[in-house]
Amino acid sequence: MLPALLTMVGLAAAAGAAAALATRRSSDNQERLIDEIDALLPQTQCGRCTFSGCRPYATALANSEADINQCPPGGHATAIALAKLLGREPKPVDPRFGSVPVHPLVAWIDESACIGCLKCIQACPVDAIVGASRFMHTVIAEQCTGCELCIPPCPVDCIIMRPAPA
Amino acid sequence: MATGVRGGLRLDAHKERSTEQALRPASAVETLVMPLDQHAGAAAVPLVKPGERILRGQPIAEPGGAISAWLHSPASGTVAAIEPRPAPHRLGAPSLSIVVANDGRDERVAESARQPFEQLAPEQLREIIGRGGIVGLGGAVFPTAAKLSSARKGHDVRLLINGAECEPYISCDDILMRERAHDVVFGARALMHALAAQTCVIAIEDDTPQAASALGAAIADAHDARVQLRRVASIYPAGGERQLITAIFDVEVPSGGLPADVNTVCLNVGTAAAVAHWVRDGQPLTNRIVTITGDGVLEQRNLEVPLGTPLAALIYDCGGYTGRMSRLIMGGSMMGQSLPHDDMPVIKATNCVIAASALDLQPRAAEMPCIRCGNCAEVCPAMLLPQQLHWYALGRNLDELETHGLMDCIECGCCDYVCPSQIPLAERFRDMKPALLERLAARNSADAARVRFDARTARLERIENERLAALAKKRQELAKKSS
Numbered sequence: 001m002l003p004a005l006l007t008m009v010g011l012a013a014a015a016g017a018a019a020a021l022a023t024r025r026s027s028d029n030q031e032r033l034i035d036e037i038d039a040l041l042p043q044t045q046c047g048r049c050t051f052s053g054c055r056p057y058a059t060a061l062a063n064s065e066a067d068i069n070q071c072p073p074g075g076h077a078t079a080i081a082l083a084k085l086l087g088r089e090p091k092p093v094d095p096r097f098g099s100v101p102v103h104p105l106v107a108w109i110d111e112s113a114c115i116g117c118l119k120c121i122q123a124c125p126v127d128a129i130v131g132a133s134r135f136m137h138t139v140i141a142e143q144c145t146g147c148e149l150c151i152p153p154c155p156v157d158c159i160i161m162r163p164a165p166a
Numbered sequence: 167m168a169t170g171v172r173g174g175l176r177l178d179a180h181k182e183r184s185t186e187q188a189l190r191p192a193s194a195v196e197t198l199v200m201p202l203d204q205h206a207g208a209a210a211v212p213l214v215k216p217g218e219r220i221l222r223g224q225p226i227a228e229p230g231g232a233i234s235a236w237l238h239s240p241a242s243g244t245v246a247a248i249e250p251r252p253a254p255h256r257l258g259a260p261s262l263s264i265v266v267a268n269d270g271r272d273e274r275v276a277e278s279a280r281q282p283f284e285q286l287a288p289e290q291l292r293e294i295i296g297r298g299g300i301v302g303l304g305g306a307v308f309p310t311a312a313k314l315s316s317a318r319k320g321h322d323v324r325l326l327i328n329g330a331e332c333e334p335y336i337s338c339d340d341i342l343m344r345e346r347a348h349d350v351v352f353g354a355r356a357l358m359h360a361l362a363a364q365t366c367v368i369a370i371e372d373d374t375p376q377a378a379s380a381l382g383a384a385i386a387d388a389h390d391a392r393v394q395l396r397r398v399a400s401i402y403p404a405g406g407e408r409q410l411i412t413a414i415f416d417v418e419v420p421s422g423g424l425p426a427d428v429n430t431v432c433l434n435v436g437t438a439a440a441v442a443h444w445v446r447d448g449q450p451l452t453n454r455i456v457t458i459t460g461d462g463v464l465e466q467r468n469l470e471v472p473l474g475t476p477l478a479a480l481i482y483d484c485g486g487y488t489g490r491m492s493r494l495i496m497g498g499s500m501m502g503q504s505l506p507h508d509d510m511p512v513i514k515a516t517n518c519v520i521a522a523s524a525l526d527l528q529p530r531a532a533e534m535p536c537i538r539c540g541n542c543a544e545v546c547p548a549m550l551l552p553q554q555l556h557w558y559a560l561g562r563n564l565d566e567l568e569t570h571g572l573m574d575c576i577e578c579g580c581c582d583y584v585c586p587s588q589i590p591l592a593e594r595f596r597d598m599k600p601a602l603l604e605r606l607a608a609r610n611s612a613d614a615a616r617v618r619f620d621a622r623t624a625r626l627e628r629i630e631n632e633r634l635a636a637l638a639k640k641r642q643e644l645a646k647k648s649s
Contacts, residue, residue: 043612045619053619126618145615 033062040081044073045125046147048098053125061086072098073146105161106144107151111136113158120150120159141165172412173547174401175580179373180499180526181337184459187467189341192456193483198240198266198474200226201253204513205301206308207233212264218245223275223450226264229296235309236299238450239266240472242273254477254496254510257503263511266474277448283356291360291445298444299451304328304339304405304434305497307515310441313433314360316426323363326414326425327354329370329377329435330398330405333498335526336518338455339435341468343370343377346439347384353438355390356445361431366393368435369414371400402500403578407432409547421574436517456512458484462491462521471512477519478508490523499526500579534587542581542591548574552581552591559598564605572602 037058044054049070051057060066061082068082069091076092083090093100109120109129116134128144131137139150141164151159203209208231214220220239227237246267250260283291296311317323327350331339343350350368358366368385370377378397385393398404398413408419410432417428425432436454443449452473459466464485471480477494481487495502497518520526542552550571558566572595581591 038616041612042608043615043619045615054616125622126615127622128618142611143614143618145611 030062034058036085037061037082040074040078040085041071042074042078042145043126044145044147046073046145046149048072050097067091067094069094070097072100075100101146104164105146106141106164107139107146107148107159108141108162109137109139110158110160111138113156115156117155119153119155123149123153125149172409172549173545173580174403174409175545175583176400177334177402177500177583179400180335180459181331181340183466184335184337184457184468185340185344187465189345189455189468189470192469192471192475192480194241194268194270194272194472195475195479196268197246197476198268198472199251199263199476199511200237200240200266200474201251201255201261201263201511201513202227202230202237203261204237204253204255204307204473204515205235206306207231207235207312209262210234210237212248214245214248214264216245216247219243220245220266221273221275223448223452225297225299225450226266229309233309233312235301236297236450237264238299238452240452240474241266241268242271243267243269252507252510253513254503254505255513255515258506258510280446280448283359283445286359288360288362291356294445295356295360295441297450298440300437300440300444301451301514302434303436303440303454303514303517304407305501305515305517307513310433310437313431314357316424317361317431318426318429321429322365323361324415324430325354325358325361325363325366326411326430326432327357327366327368327435327438328405328407328410328432329368329374329381330400330410332371332400332402332405333500333502334402335459335520336457336498337459338457338468338517340374340377341457342439342455343374343435344380347377347380348387349439349442350381350435351384351388351390351393351438352446353440353442354393355388356441357431357433357438358392363431364392367396367414368393369396369398369410371404372397373400402580403547403576406547406576406578408576421571451514454512454514454516456480456516457518458521459518460491460495460520461523461525462488462493464488471516473514474511476508477505477510477512477516480512480519481508481521487521488523490525491521492524493522493527495520495522499528500583501577528583530590531588533589536587536589539586541584541586545580545584547578547580548576550575552595555595556589556591559594562598562601564602567598567602568605572598573606575599 038055041054049057051060068088069079071078072093079093080090114136116136118133121129121131126145128140129137210227211230212227214226222239222242224239225236226239229235244267246265248264251263252258253261292311292314300310301307329339329343354366368381381395385395396414403409411425411430412418419425419428440451453470455468456471457468458480463481494505494508496505496516497503536553536556538553546552554570555572575595577592577596579592
């Protein structure tokens with residue numbers, strides 16, 4: 001009776017430990033997959049995919065909660081790369097999420113119109129705008145990802161998108 | 167210790183043609199053209215205006231960025247114009263240049279007394295070297311001061327002076343080492359001081375006995391045990407920076423890395439001599455040694471040429487073209503570039519001008535399909551698989567080009583040379599590099615954006631937490647007061 005009981009308990013414990021290990025490993029794998037997806041995304045952090053940034057979109061993709069064609073800044077190349085990585089059918093970017101830019105664009109502030117309100121600086125997800133309250137703001141063109149998030153908050157509409165400098 | 171070079175080819179050197187005659191200065195010319203972007207990095211910014219009188223050695227343009235170089239006037243005279251002129255490094259396309267009208271009086275800037283370099287701090291010496299307009303004279307024309315600053319701090323840095331002039335036809339370094347070995351050794355010692363380096367190896371090929379004995383004597387005269395002379399097999403491209411570092415120090419420069427990553431700084435012998443002329447004699451880089459060779463020119467030799475001298479004047483100086491002249495090449499026969507005409511100036515990168523006849527050129531038949539013989543992979547000194555890269559270049563498959571290490575290709579042309587199907591492999595790889603570079607740059611800027619986004623997210627979170635903590639503290643104090 002006792003040996004049988006011990007065997008059963010032992011087996012149960014071993015199975016439990018194995019299951020716990022497997023869970024941890026699969027969550028490690030999941031993390032790694034998210035990293036790999038994130039590396040393919042353009043890091044504009046524009047939120048056009050309906051998620052709050054590139055990493056949240058990567059997480060949703062890894063959990064099969066999003067489709068591969070939701071990233072307009074990445075364009076078709078990114079959609080194809082994602083399809084390849086995730087073993088899904090490649091498809092073009094869904095126009096509902098926005099149009100694929102033909103040339104890379106960056107934001108540009110018309111400094112003569114800027115009133116120094118800080119709103120664009122607060123909106124910029126990648127800290128690419130410099131300036132201070134009541135002082136002129138400007139976009140660091142090399143660091144701008146072209147996410148366009150600074151445009152709606154501007155109260156004087158002094159920000160436009162222009163082709164990125166060569 | 168490994169002394170061999172992986173891959174590579176034994177080629178006919180054709181160097182003896184131009185080393186039989188001693189070095190002599192080139193004849194003076196009336197007009198000198200100095201392109202502002204003749205070095206790697208940002209173009210220089212002019213310091214002079216048209217019509218201004220200038221002296222030889224006077225700075226005429228200052229660096230236009232962190233990686234850029236000074237330019238000095240190669241002659242006394244006046245600034246005739248600052249305008250676009252055909253430039254050899256752009257294969258004849260115009261490049262903004264300072265045009266100097268030589269008055270033939272050769273008036274120099276008054277030389278200020280020079281401190282011996284040993285009394286200067288390494289940083290000071292690096293700054294001085296930068297002010298001499300000195301760039302790598304091996305062909306890459308990378309500003310020397312920027313290279314010296316790239317060495318990692320707090321490590322034992324080794325200096326490698328590259329005298330392995332492996333490419334056929336070029337002999338300007340050979341003649342320099344034969345005739346001015348003391349300058350090379352002096353420059354090497356000054357560069358060691360600028361780097362705070364404790365070892366220096368001067369590497370030369372084993373088929374240059376005169377250079378070896380001259381350098382040996384100069385090292386003995388310098389009484390500096392830190393400087394050694396080493397010989398490498400004369401296999402093309404033994405003198406490639408990465409190949410030479412592997413041959414001498416038995417370490418490999420990592421893919422995508424720099425020699426500084428293996429604590430090595432590699433500079434050409436010509437650069438060392440230029441450092442000597444500047445640091446010891448106060449002469450900035452205003453002339454260099456150029457090999458004029460090939461069956462298409464009457465007299466094959468080395469000339470010491472003021473920068474800005476038209477190539478046509480060099481050919482004239484050497485007796486003019488022969489009837490067999492067919493193509494003008496700047497550089498060696500393997501990596502040189504064909505030039506459309508000779509109305510272009512000598513720049514800091516001009517080590518050799520080949521007036522090639524049909525005898526000098528590799529006859530090229532029409533390209534045939536790849537038969538996957540694998541000869542190219544055997545000779546590739548960068549340990550790449552050119553036959554694979556070829557397929558991916560044809561298909562413009564950037565992913566595979568990247569994984570197969572296209573960016574490690576040094577464009578030496580060994581693969582072309584052995585290809586039985588006459589495929590211009592190196593040219594094809596060179597054409598594909600800009601597209602891949604663009605993609606790598608996009609990835610780098612995405613990575614930088616991610617770092618900034620994460621930093622911003624962390625910052626906003628921290629600010630919010632601080633706000634909440636302050637609020638909680640205030641609440642606690644209020645509660646304490648009311649109780």
